[in-house]
Amino acid sequence: MTEEIEFILDSTKESMEGSIEHLGKAFVNIRAGKASPAMLGSVFVDYYGSATPLSQVSKISIPDARTITLQPFEKNMLQAIEKAIMIANLGFNPMNNGDVIIISVPPLTEERRRELAKQAKAEAEDAKIGVRNARKDANTDIKKLEKDGTSEDVCKSAEDEVQNLTNAYIKKIDELLAEKEVEIMKV
Numbered sequence: 001m002t003e004e005i006e007f008i009l010d011s012t013k014e015s016m017e018g019s020i021e022h023l024g025k026a027f028v029n030i031r032a033g034k035a036s037p038a039m040l041g042s043v044f045v046d047y048y049g050s051a052t053p054l055s056q057v058s059k060i061s062i063p064d065a066r067t068i069t070l071q072p073f074e075k076n077m078l079q080a081i082e083k084a085i086m087i088a089n090l091g092f093n094p095m096n097n098g099d100v101i102i103i104s105v106p107p108l109t110e111e112r113r114r115e116l117a118k119q120a121k122a123e124a125e126d127a128k129i130g131v132r133n134a135r136k137d138a139n140t141d142i143k144k145l146e147k148d149g150t151s152e153d154v155c156k157s158a159e160d161e162v163q164n165l166t167n168a169y170i171k172k173i174d175e176l177l178a179e180k181e182v183e184i185m186k187v
Contacts, residue, residue: 008138012165065105069101124173131166
């Protein structure tokens, strides 16, 4: 195989790997019943004029499966943190006792579990689209090489390799989705 084809395959693999990583990050934000610091990963607090991740302005702890507590590093940040959690629209109602913010994670209803499973399916579909786009780009690049004089057999085997990569990554996405759905639907 030529160096150009090796490069195309490597960059395609890298792009598909990126789709899997993005899916993993998206799945972390879809909660599955029990409290986790990752649930607040998308919350940014206005800290002296700049948007700062919640984990950098407070200590996040999980005393039990249904509670998240936030201990701000500065007491005057209590209201800003509460406001940021409300703005993030995560479905949480933070309570503050003057020292810490307590978030009670409500148990998921059957309807909410179905919504979350649907959301997980949508994220998985986005990841599959990313993988297919990487395949399309790779095949386009291979066709250009074929026009530039690379042998038809080499190009055909490269296209087959790209398709094998695509199949493997789509299968991996399906497996990740199945795991997440089981996690979401488990009461």
